[in-house]
Amino acid sequence: MKKPLPLSLYWKCQLIGWSVASLYWTFIGFTGGPFNPVLGLLQFVTDVGLYILITHLYRNFALRHQWQMLGINRLLQRMVPAALVLGVAYTIFTILKVYFLKFWFVSAFQQPFSEFVQLNIEHIFIAGVRLMSIWLLAYHLYQYARREINITKENARLAIITREAQLNNLSAQLNPHFLFNSLNNIKALVIENPDSARRGIDLLSDILRTSLYSGDIMLTSVTKEVELVKDYLELEKLRFEERLQFIIKVDDELLKMSILRLSVQTLVENAIKHGIAKQKDGGLVSIQIEQFPEHTHICVQNPGYLDMDQSGGGVGLKNLQERLELQYKGKATFTITGRMPGIVLATVMIPNS
Structure with a gap:
């Protein structure tokens, strides 16, 4: 009935x-x-x-x-x-x-x-x-x-559809950019250090599995992003050897927090390209993710000097800024400054709610 x-x-x-x-x-x-x-x-x-x-x-x-x-x-x-x-x-x-x-x-x-x-x-x-x-x-x-x-x-529905389309487009733009940089790193090792090149290929496979195969997923956990960054840094260390040192500090309560996929990695890539690669003796890349009352701070510090290319932002940084704007509707901020002579600090602030 x-x-x-x-x-x-x-x-x-x-x-x-x-x-x-x-x-x-x-x-x-x-x-x-x-x-x-x-x-x-x-x-x-x-x-x-x-x-x-x-x-x-x-x-x-x-x-x-x-x-x-x-x-x-x-x-x-x-x-x-x-x-x-x-x-x-x-x-x-x-x-x-x-x-x-x-x-x-x-x-x-x-x-x-x-x-x-x-x-x-x-x-x-x-x-x-x-x-x-x-x-x-x-x-x-x-x-x-x-x-x-x-x-x-x-x-609102149209705005969401438009925002998702923009994010998908940005994600599709960023993945090849990341891939090409990683391949260039391995290319530099093929002749100089074949064993390291083989290890680099293994690392790149892991990076592809955890990053590029994520499809149109916009957010990832801090844990997964940090694992990706560690693989990337190990790949870069094969090329720079002792010239590259890094330290990662993350508050334990933030490990399950969702952040933009490839956000920390983009900052790290920028730190190596404009910092470590330009320093004869290399230096330390410091990565810190910590929570404050209203925002979570993602900070990447590297040796070097802030130049016009770095402050203006290449493909990666411009992409990151646009994705932050779209995902958090203007409530997240990105800054990169010369903290002191010889030190550059990139900071992303994400609202906690």
């Missing part, structure tokens, strides 16, 4: 709204003099049924002509005559309903129909226009709000 479909918000509001109004009119009748329970019940049922019918017919008409898509000014131009038309319909139905119910169920009621209309039409019409105006405002304000919410949701 199929379960009955739940009432929509529209029908709930219709039933509750007109029921409350009819109960109020019933209460007025009950406190205003002799009260006939049967007549009161019939008045309640017919009030709810007739006024829901009138407003529902209007709703269908408005939807058919797509009034819910109109701007405020054009909608108001239609709502004013609509309130009058609905007020007229309310007046006609109310007069006929009240008169004939009284005629059939109140034996003492002998008033001619023309006299009843003349005495009651004005205040019934005014009440009808007022009620229908309230209903129209409530209905169209709801429709307008729902349309704005849908537009906002659609814009």
